[in-house]
Each structure stands twice: as C-alpha cells, then as structure tokens.
Amino acid sequence: MSSNRPWELVTDPSYFRGLMGTMVTAGLGPKEDVWVRIGKxxxxxxxxxxxxxxxxxxxxxxxxxxSVFHEKPYESFEPENISDEIFAYPDVVKLLARCLQKL
Known part of the structure; x- marks a missing residue:
C-alpha cells in the first residue's frame, strides 16, 4: 500500500522517536524553531x-x-516528493502517540 501521506502508515514508534531526536540535535537552533517535512x-x-x-x-x-542523506544533504527534496505539511516538534509527538495507539 502506498500513500502520499506515508507518515500516517508508519507502524514503528522508533521512527518518530528518531525523527524527534534528529530535530533536537540537527544543529539548526532551538527545537521550537525547527520543523520537518516528511517524504511522500x-x-x-x-x-x-x-x-x-x-x-x-x-x-x-x-x-x-x-543519518544525513547521502546525496546533497543541504538541498531540499523535489517538491513533489516531500510533504506540503510542516511538522513542529509537538506535531511529531502527536504522530508518535497515534502510532503507539495502533499497536
């Protein structure tokens, strides 16, 4: 099954935990000023x-x-391959909670 919102299909909570850790340690500033877009x-x-x-x-x-993406890590993914939605840290916490509820 594929989806243009694959983050809704994630069943492994460690994915979201890892994503949250990356958001905190990416070196881009305080976590409240950092957000993520997820691949589609x-x-x-x-x-x-x-x-x-x-x-x-x-x-x-x-x-x-x-880990840092191997090919051109400091460029955006193609617009058609990345979510229009942006997720701040609290949003990712909600995605993790939703994932845990599915277990």
Missing part, C-alpha cells in the same frame, strides 16, 4: 525527511537510519 514516497515504513531551521537552512535525512 514509499510505503510508510521509514520515510526520508528534511529538517528546516529558523534561518532557512535545510538538512535531509534518511528515514531508515536517521
């Missing part, structure tokens, strides 16, 4: 994502390992 590709197991800082900087991450 794939089947919702571990979508890639990009973290945005308050100064406009972007860092892309591999959703499986939460």
């Amino acid at each position: 590709m794939g089947e919702g197991k571990r979508p890639n994502y990009q973290v945005h800082g308050p100064d406009g900087r972007i860092i892309r991450f591999n959703g499986a390992s939460h």
Whole structure:
C-alpha cells in the first residue's frame, strides 16, 4: 500500500522517536524553531525527511537510519516528493502517540 501521506502508515514508534531526536540535535537552533517535512514516497515504513531551521537552512535525512542523506544533504527534496505539511516538534509527538495507539 502506498500513500502520499506515508507518515500516517508508519507502524514503528522508533521512527518518530528518531525523527524527534534528529530535530533536537540537527544543529539548526532551538527545537521550537525547527520543523520537518516528511517524504511522500514509499510505503510508510521509514520515510526520508528534511529538517528546516529558523534561518532557512535545510538538512535531509534518511528515514531508515536517521543519518544525513547521502546525496546533497543541504538541498531540499523535489517538491513533489516531500510533504506540503510542516511538522513542529509537538506535531511529531502527536504522530508518535497515534502510532503507539495502533499497536
């Protein structure tokens, strides 16, 4: 099953925990000024994502390992491959809670 909102299909809470950790440690500023956009590709197991800082900087991450994306980590994913929705830290906490409810 694929979706253009694969973050709604994630069943492993560790994905969201890793994403939250990345948001805090990405070096882009305080967590309240950092937000994320999640990839729309794939089947919702571990979508890639990009973290945005308050100064406009972007860092892309591999959703499986939460490591810096190997190819051009400081450029945005193509617009059609990344969510229009933005998620602040509290939003990701809600996604984690929703994931935990499905268990």
